[in-house]
Amino acid sequence: GAFIPSYPDVLEAPEFVLDNVLAAGTVVIAGQRGLGKTSAVVPLMAIVTGLCTAVPLGASVRRKVIYVSEDTAQVHRILHAMRKGGHINRTPAEINKAFKLVQGSRLAPNKIVELKPLLEKHWLDNETASGGNYSAPPVIVLDTTNATIDIENISDNSQVSKAISELRNGFGEIPLVLVGHTPKTSLVNLRQQSFVGAGSWEGDTQQNLYLIMENDIRSLVIGKNRFSPEVAEYALN
Numbered sequence: 001g002a003f004i005p006s007y008p009d010v011l012e013a014p015e016f017v018l019d020n021v022l023a024a025g026t027v028v029i030a031g032q033r034g035l036g037k038t039s040a041v042v043p044l045m046a047i048v049t050g051l052c053t054a055v056p057l058g059a060s061v062r063r064k065v066i067y068v069s070e071d072t073a074q075v076h077r078i079l080h081a082m083r084k085g086g087h088i089n090r091t092p093a094e095i096n097k098a099f100k101l102v103q104g105s106r107l108a109p110n111k112i113v114e115l116k117p118l119l120e121k122h123w124l125d126n127e128t129a130s131g132g133n134y135s136a137p138p139v140i141v142l143d144t145t146n147a148t149i150d151i152e153n154i155s156d157n158s159q160v161s162k163a164i165s166e167l168r169n170g171f172g173e174i175p176l177v178l179v180g181h182t183p184k185t186s187l188v189n190l191r192q193q194s195f196v197g198a199g200s201w202e203g204d205t206q207q208n209l210y211l212i213m214e215n216d217i218r219s220l221v222i223g224k225n226r227f228s229p230e231v232a233e234y235a236l237n
Contacts, residue, residue, distance in 0.1 A: 015061070016059070016060070016061070017059065018044060018058075019057070019058050019059055021044075021057060021229070022177070023175075023226065024061075025205075025206035025207065025226075026175075027176070027206060027207040027209065028195055028201055028202055028207070028208045028209065029177060029179050029180075030180045030193065030195045030201075030208070030210055030211070031181070031193075031211030032181065032182055032183075032184055032211075035212075035218065037179055038069070038071065038074055038078065040218065040220065040236055041179055042067070042078045042079065042082075043082060043087070045065045045139070046079070046087075046088060047059055048063050048065060049063065049064060049065050049098035050062045051088045051090050051095060052082065052088050062126055063136045063138055063175075064098055065099050065100065065138060065139055065141065066102060066122065066138050067099060068102045068104045068141060068143065068148050069141075070143065070147035072102075072103050072104075076101075079095060079099065104147045104148045105147075105148070106150040107150055108150045109150075109151075109163040109166035109167050109170070110166055110170070111150075112149070112167065112170070113167060113170025113171060116174070119140075119174065122137075123135045123137055123138070124136050137173050138174060139174070140171065140174060140176050140177070141179065142176070142177070142179065144179050144180055145179065145180045146180070146181070149163060149178075151163050154197035154198060155197045155198050156198055157199060160204070161198075161203075164200060165204070178201070178205065180195050180197075181196045182210065193210040193212065193223070202223075202224060207222075207224060207225045207226065209221065209222055209223060217235055218235070218236045219233050219235050220236055221233045
């Protein structure tokens, strides 16, 4: 085949779901049980939709969110609290339009990707700096992988690798966020976390982020990534 230029005329910038934090690809966000993964991920996704803007983090590309949750009542409570606290200044109708909530159930990866045609109407037009238009695909969140992806053995690398490959290939350009668990670890090893189960959860995805708790401060730590983050760790309220 033809060679690809090793030094292109224009350097292509990485695309983000959350600027300089969350890449547009297949991403893992993991943390210990009870650490508040959902209460961290839902506000991050509210930033992505543009519902929540008065925060240090931002999303240059606005997207709709398809949030698949094993506990939809918890997501309701979080969004309600954000609106009541003034972090979301939008009507319920606007929230429902931007943030699509789905009750999670365990499905085989090939069944999950069969839902892609239903997402076609959820691309969102963004005006570019040059005055053009970029139609951004929605981002899908599976919270958690245990409750939404039917895999016989989550510790079998070949099974997990096959599942991730089916999801990545099936959804194509649609960003995917996989929320999962890490085992309990000592304070000394907080920043050397790993996803529970097979290493393919991390090895076959494009970015890994970890929620940790240290001195009563919950932080989001950027692990493996394919860009050079300006900041590698964020304190979350």
